[in-house]
Amino acid sequence: MFVLGIDSSTQSTKVLAVDAETGKVVAHGKAAHPEGTEVDPWAWWHAGQTAIADVLPRVPGPVEAVAVAGQQHGMVAVDGAGDPVRDALLWNDTRSAQQAEALTDHHGAATLAHRTGAVPVASFTLSKVAWLAENEPRNADRVDRVLLPHDWVSWQLAGRPDRAWTDRGDASGTGYFSPTSGTWLPELLAEAMGGRQPRLPDVVGPAETGDRVSGVDGLDGARIAAGTGDNMAGALGLGIQPGDVVVSLGTSGTAFAVTEDPCFDETGTVAGFCDATGRHLPLVCTLNAAQVLGATAHLLGTDLAGLDELALQAQPGAGGLTLLPYLEGERTPNLPDAAGTLFGMRGANMTPQNLARAAVEGMLCGLADGIEALRGVGAESRRVLLIGGAAQSKAVQAIAPSLLGVDVEVPDPAEYVALGAAKQAAWAAAGTATPPEWPLHCTRHEATHPERGDEIRHTYHQARHRMYGF
Ligand SMILES: Nc1ncnc2c1ncn2[C@@H]1O[C@H](COP(=O)(O)OP(=O)(O)O)[C@@H](O)[C@H]1O
Numbered sequence: 130m131f132v133l134g135i136d137s138s139t140q141s142t143k144v145l146a147v148d149a150e151t152g153k154v155v156a157h158g159k160a161a162h163p164e165g166t167e168v169d170p171w172a173w174w175h176a177g178q179t180a181i182a183d184v185l186p187r188v189p190g191p192v193e194a195v196a197v198a199g200q201q202h203g204m205v206a207v208d209g210a211g212d213p214v215r216d217a218l219l220w221n222d223t224r225s226a227q228q229a230e231a232l233t234d235h236h237g238a239a240t241l242a243h244r245t246g247a248v249p250v251a252s253f254t255l256s257k258v259a260w261l262a263e264n265e266p267r268n269a270d271r272v273d274r275v276l277l278p279h280d281w282v283s284w285q286l287a288g289r290p291d292r293a294w295t296d297r298g299d300a301s302g303t304g305y306f307s308p309t310s311g312t313w314l315p316e317l318l319a320e321a322m323g324g325r326q327p328r329l330p331d332v333v334g335p336a337e338t339g340d341r342v343s344g345v346d347g348l349d350g351a352r353i354a355a356g357t358g359d360n361m362a363g364a365l366g367l368g369i370q371p372g373d374v375v376v377s378l379g380t381s382g383t384a385f386a387v388t389e390d391p392c393f394d395e396t397g398t399v400a401g402f403c404d405a406t407g408r409h410l411p412l413v414c415t416l417n418a419a420q421v422l423g424a425t426a427h428l429l430g431t432d433l434a435g436l437d438e439l440a441l442q443a444q445p446g447a448g449g450l451t452l453l454p455y456l457e458g459e460r461t462p463n464l465p466d467a468a469g470t471l472f473g474m475r476g477a478n479m480t481p482q483n484l485a486r487a488a489v490e491g492m493l494c495g496l497a498d499g500i501e502a503l504r505g506v507g508a509e510s511r512r513v514l515l516i517g518g519a520a521q522s523k524a525v526q527a528i529a530p531s532l533l534g535v536d537v538e539v540p541d542p543a544e545y546v547a548l549g550a551a552k553q554a555a556w557a558a559a560g561t562a563t564p565p566e567w568p569l570h571c572t573r574h575e576a577t578h579p580e581r582g583d584e585i586r587h588t589y590h591q592a593r594h595r596m597y598g599f
């Protein structure tokens with residue numbers, strides 16, 4: 130039996146065709162998304178259609194089921210005819226920072242953390258709908274339903290029936306869902322939207338089928354599973370268990386773990402999301418990960434391999450250069466209007482090698498803080514797994530263990546979010562109590578000098594304190 134896993138992430142759609150018995154990938158395809166933090170949702174559907182059409186002819190048998198994982202939080206507001214009322218605002222669009230702050234002031238951080246699992250920041254759908262109501266009331270009046278990016282793509286696969294659906298993992302990133310009861314909090318959505326009450330998708334269970342594919346050549350009739358957020362799918366693809374922490378370095382940097390019980394962090398550092406198996410997924414997210422490396426390579430007139438080479442020629446600590454890498458503003462710490470800052474420049478240390486290393490170290494410092502915050506809510510890190518595009522960086526693989534202070538496992542290169550979606554599709558088709566178990570092979574990188582990592586993090590914290598006072 131073959132299944133498709135779709136990852137509709139920030140930069141692209143990736144599609145994997147997988148043998149459901151063995152977990153072996155038999156074909157893969159990819160199509161790019163437009164740049165920017167405001168995107169026409171149709172672009173994701175067109176990228177999905179392109180990647181699916183590319184993959185299907187190479188699948189050696191019929192596809193029984195498909196699932197979509199998507200970038201979390203994005204606001205896809207659609208009208209009664211099923212068309213977006215405006216471009217979607219993505220998770221990394223910071224214009225709704227003021228609305229997030231106002232919602233937190235109004236309800237109280239502790240109340241929201243316990244009610245919704247998280248203290249909202251600009252990324253959350255709740256802040257974005259509040260921005261829409263305040264700034265574009267005519268568009269807000271036209272909203273019939275609010276979907277997330279993965280719900281939107283699943284809904285297109287089904288031919289846009291009256292019923293749309295989502296799962297508790299992605300729903301838990303909206304800011305109007307209770308991770309404890311597993312139900313929507315429509316009153317929070319209505320209040321944020323000035324009394325308007327859009328329809329919400331049904332929340333289907335981890336192994337349930339949302340609908341069947343309709344109107345896609347070669348795929349019609351296949352089951353469409355619940356789908357989920359990309360981080361939840363990454364966790365499922367890797368099959369992580371309590372004690373494992375995943376660090377994902379894509380457009381976002383995330384650190385997350387699975388727990389049996391919900392987590393609440395009144396400081397807002399850790400978001401208490403749900404996972405894709407019926408458990409919970411405390412998560413810390415930064416806005417600045419792989420693209421910090423891309424931007425630094427560009428500045429140095431090299432490519433990503435060249436950046437790796439340079440960074441590995443420098444000593445730990447980058448000769449005293451420290452980068453606060455908040456190039457796109459930042460979410461954790463919550464500094465939506467921040468820019469990047471380079472500290473410690475001296476005539477002697479201003480070398481391409483040190484700058485390259487400072488970029489890698491600065492990016493990883495945010496994730497090291499994330500792992501520590503996860504420990505603070507009870508999610509231990511006995512093993513750290515590194516995934517996402519920038520996990521393939523040789524410099525990241527070499528520097529991460531000591532900087533994070535723990536041995537790091539790098540799974541063999543694969544699209545683990547799309548693989549998690551494929552696993553969810555296989556689970557829905559099999560109807561078993563637990564998801565299928567597929568083999569995972571990792572390479573271990575040891576933390577040889579964790580004390581050097583502590584020093585680098587200390588310098589990073591000092592730089593942040595000088596700049597932002599905390
Ligand atoms: N070897 C590498 N070193 C550093 N960055 C890389 C490498 N390979 C890919 N990337 C970066 O990874 C990012 C894509 O990662 P991905 O996890 O697919 O992102 P997303 O899921 O956010 O779309 C791109 O910014 C790309 O430049």
Ligand SMILES: O=C(CO)[C@@H](O)[C@H](O)COP(=O)(O)O
Pocket residue numbers: 138139140199200201202220252302358359360379380381382383412414
């Ligand atoms: O907002 C979050 C997590 O809360 C991000 O992790 C998005 O889910 C986007 O992920 P990538 O496209 O970077 O994988």
